[in-house]
Amino acid sequence: MEKQFEDFRHQLDESGSVRERIRSVVMEMEAAARLVHSSLLLVHQSLPVLEVLEKTKLQIEVIKGLFGRLAEILRERPDQYYRYHGDWRSETQTVVSLLAFLHWLETGSLLMHTEAEKKLGLDSSEFGLDIEDYLIGLCFMSNELPRYVVNQVTAGDYDCPRKVLKFLTDLHAAFRMLNLRNDFLRKKFDGMKYDLRRVEEVYYDVKIRGLASTESTQDETAQA
Amino acid sequence: MEKQFEDFRHQLDESGSVRERIRSVVMEMEAAARLVHSSLLLVHQSLPVLEVLEKTKLQIEVIKGLFGRLAEILRERPDQYYRYHGDWRSETQTVVSLLAFLHWLETGSLLMHTEAEKKLGLDSSEFGLDIEDYLIGLCFMSNELPRYVVNQVTAGDYDCPRKVLKFLTDLHAAFRMLNLRNDFLRKKFDGMKYDLRRVEEVYYDVKIRGLASTESTQDETAQA
Amino acid sequence: MEKQFEDFRHQLDESGSVRERIRSVVMEMEAAARLVHSSLLLVHQSLPVLEVLEKTKLQIEVIKGLFGRLAEILRERPDQYYRYHGDWRSETQTVVSLLAFLHWLETGSLLMHTEAEKKLGLDSSEFGLDIEDYLIGLCFMSNELPRYVVNQVTAGDYDCPRKVLKFLTDLHAAFRMLNLRNDFLRKKFDGMKYDLRRVEEVYYDVKIRGLASTESTQDETAQA
Amino acid sequence: MEKQFEDFRHQLDESGSVRERIRSVVMEMEAAARLVHSSLLLVHQSLPVLEVLEKTKLQIEVIKGLFGRLAEILRERPDQYYRYHGDWRSETQTVVSLLAFLHWLETGSLLMHTEAEKKLGLDSSEFGLDIEDYLIGLCFMSNELPRYVVNQVTAGDYDCPRKVLKFLTDLHAAFRMLNLRNDFLRKKFDGMKYDLRRVEEVYYDVKIRGLASTESTQDETAQA
CATH class of the missing domain: 1.20.58.200 (Translin; domain 2)
Structure with missing residues (x-):
């Protein structure tokens, strides 16, 4: 029995550590998304769209980098995307909503799922953008x-x-x-x-x- | 006592299976009603009424077929219409509201209860359209x-x-x-x-x- | 349109009147059940079971008569038992719980569904005791x-x-x-x-x- | 845009159908677990342990078969175990609690995780028993x-x-x-x-x- 619980301890600790690492990335993502949102709010005050887009560029690159780190954390656990999915989905939805708004301001058209993945540096075959998260972001x-x-x-x-x-x-x-x-x-x-x-x-x-x-x-x- | 509960088990299982069958029909009905609704929404964008009517025809036939399946499920249980009524009434109300709107667009007049039954292939003597469901649909x-x-x-x-x-x-x-x-x-x-x-x-x-x-x-x- | 709503008025009024009649019977049933319950509470004070049973007899006959009246109201509407079922089921469950307790005190065994129907003068082919009501009463x-x-x-x-x-x-x-x-x-x-x-x-x-x-x-x- | 949503519809419908299939297996599992539990309750009435074990054998085989069906449903979606995990975990925990109790009655020792998997015909490399579900079952x-x-x-x-x-x-x-x-x-x-x-x-x-x-x-x- 002890041997078994010893094993469990390692496994739970390991999965706890994965969660911690994800959590730390997600917190940075939330902060970056908040900055994008702040800039985006300026369109309500009729700031020219180009200026708004300019202001958000940097933070979007930051977010892209953070998704890269998430993908890296999950890389060694290829079948566990959905095990930890709940830990980053809320922030992902927020990010999609921001990107889709910016894209609409820029082009007047809908940000497609593949375009969103591209902007975030995501690769469906590895660490993709869940369809429901994308759709909730549009809402x-x-x-x-x-x-x-x-x-x-x-x-x-x-x-x-x-x-x-x-x-x-x-x-x-x-x-x-x-x-x-x-x-x-x-x-x-x-x-x-x-x-x-x-x-x-x-x-x-x-x-x-x-x-x-x-x-x-x-x-x-x-x-x- | 065991004999009695054995009997109950069969009866509850049977009624559970009726509910499952109804549920499956109702889920299809919900999907078909959603498609009718989607087409109907086009009137808000000033699509000519005739085109809208045309687009909904097929799905309304589907819905009619689904009511036929409900009637069939209930046929062997002629006195249990109201026992299971709660399981399909919400979708029925939605369907009535769609039909009544389409009818008004087409004729400028109210879809009567008997007309609604006819459109849905319902027969009051067997499996009819509950009056309250009809009225709620109008609301x-x-x-x-x-x-x-x-x-x-x-x-x-x-x-x-x-x-x-x-x-x-x-x-x-x-x-x-x-x-x-x-x-x-x-x-x-x-x-x-x-x-x-x-x-x-x-x-x-x-x-x-x-x-x-x-x-x-x-x-x-x-x-x- | 007016003709149709005139018809509906009659039908809704008629069904409203059925509900009123049921409601009046159910109120009497609730009162009688309360009296049975009061007598039954005396077993907690160790009143001999036979005396308790004696005290409840009369009211149980009253309840039986009330179920007879319910059955009569529903007789002309043979397929609408479940339409109005919600209007008497709570009281029926209470009555079953009382009868089952009295029966256990008297015999030490479970009051069977058919026995409960017999005590209440119910006939399954016409106006029966719903199985779920019986089971909830036992709970x-x-x-x-x-x-x-x-x-x-x-x-x-x-x-x-x-x-x-x-x-x-x-x-x-x-x-x-x-x-x-x-x-x-x-x-x-x-x-x-x-x-x-x-x-x-x-x-x-x-x-x-x-x-x-x-x-x-x-x-x-x-x-x- | 329409093409994209058409694709999404197929994907959501497919995942909905997976859920429906899982749901149907899980409902059978719940029923089988309930029967095991009923038999297991007899130990509280001091029925000899061997008789209790004998009574549960058949249903445990049924449950094993149901896990086989779950594994089959998930086989074509090897990386989506955790996507649907929430749909069967509650019943899995119940099953583990029953097996662990039976095992303790039989041997006086704890049912190990690997033993539980073996009893349920599970293979960790494919469709395993989640450690947390196992632990919650023990609780x-x-x-x-x-x-x-x-x-x-x-x-x-x-x-x-x-x-x-x-x-x-x-x-x-x-x-x-x-x-x-x-x-x-x-x-x-x-x-x-x-x-x-x-x-x-x-x-x-x-x-x-x-x-x-x-x-x-x-x-x-x-x-x-």
Whole structure:
């Protein structure tokens, strides 16, 4: 019996040490993500997008390096990704939400899963980005959009609601293709419709007051 | 005593197996309803109604087939419809709300209870559509209307609020004829008045800005 | 639309009136069950069992009559037993627990499901005693036994723990044959083990202090 | 975007189907474990150990077969053991607690981790028995011991407390070698000391009343 528990002690200690190492990386990741978030918040104050992107670059490189360290820790335990997954997923979701928002600001399109992995230096065959984490990250990004739209309209950008609405509608429709289990992702997705409605209402306010630019209105009519 | 519990075990196992079979059908129904909902959401983006109807046809046939399977499971247990009713009612309510919305888009009128049963291939004498489920489904449909009105006005259809308001006012009045118990249906119906108010507000916005077309205004005055 | 809601009104009113009639019967049943319970409590004060049984007879006849009225209300709605089942099940469970306790006091054995139906004048083919209600009633009875044992020992009946323990152990083992769903019955059954442990402890106390009569000890040894 | 979500749908559906298959195996496992438990409960009524072991044999083979099915489901997903681990771990812990109790009854010694794996037909290199599940199972077994001791003393086996106390003391000491994180296992282990105290109390009762046999007392003194 003693021999067995001696073995267990080594194994539990080893797995405890893995957790400690992961925890230390994750704490740095949380700090870096917080800095990215701070910079990103400046878009609400209408700082030019390019400046915001510039400000976040460095920290995103830091985060990429941290994912590299996570991958390294897990490298000797190739089948234990999901054993420790719970220890880094929350921060990963936050990082995805930030990257996806930045990407949308830059390109107007959705950050794809493979693009997210590339930005984070991840390799699916080894240490990938879990699909559910990616999807939850997109839901978190969606939560930021109503506020962004409100602030942009306040700052005089009357075309913003139309663009965000188009993006969010497409994203929402894409999510609806999935058969989600009754879990955390499902709950987060259910919240996305409130973001959508809020953006619709802002767009409605802009239209009803004749503030949407003629050009974009024609644009939209053409699309419809 | 052992004999009795042995019997109970068989009976509980049998009823457990009925529930499992129902559950499996209901999960498919949920997935099909989600696809119908996805297509239906396109009306908010001003997709022509005929295209939306076309897109939902197939899935509605799937749902009809699933109700056929439920009816089959219950066929050997003719007096146990209400024993298992709780296991499919939530999905049934969702399905009714979708059908009623589609029907309103197509005809401008309310989907009647018998019409809903017919669309779902149900036969009241055997496996019918519970009245309360039908009514709750209508309440759920009502919840979708304010958003629809907002998006239609945004897209330039200024006559939509008047039409929806007329429909919703009639529906609300019809519900008021019922003596509802203090239960889930009552709670859902109580929520309908908020939908009504929101639609009234949109209608007000449109009128006050002189956006409602003269014709439709006269139309409405004539009807009033 | 109006015609349909007019019909619904009649149907909802009718089902509301069924519920009212059931409710009125159930209130009387609750009162009668309370009187039975009051009389039954006297066994904790060591009133002779025969006297207790005598005191409860009348009210049990009242309860039987009330079940007759329930059956009558449901007679014209043969397939709707489970539609209204929730309206009387809690009281039915209480009644079963009382009858089962009285029966055990009288005979030392478990009140079988068919015996319970007979005592309540129920006919399975028409208006029966739901198995889960019967089983939950037995769990409620089990909850009363630890207190009964403690009071009997206090009153000097040192053989009572052994008898109750035997009964409860058999009952618990019988329940364990069932594959219970994760529901109310399961939760109630899970609580039965605490009753069992408490009775075991009382029995242990009696044995350890040499209070159990020699005869019953031999008896038990013989049984083992 | 649609292509990506189409891919996700397939992946989520596939993982949902894996979960469904696991769930179905786990439900059977729960039922089989319940039957083993029912038989095992008979030791509390002093049924000879050999008879109890005989009664459980068949169901343990069933459980072994079910673990084989789990292993098969996971075989094509070699690195995803921990992804789905949460879906079967609770039942695995129960099974370990039952096996460990049976083993102790049979041999008086602790069921080792490798022995448990062998009994369940598990192969560490493929689908093993997680160490924490094994340890939690031992804690659950420990919870059963105070009740067992109480019932054995009641039935006249006054040497039982000494034997159980020795076993539990050793087990508790072995656990204390481990550096447990502040998690479920730690909480369960913390509960073990209450089992230990209760067994100590029973042993004390037996000794103070001079019920422990002289021989075993010497025995114990010699060991101490």
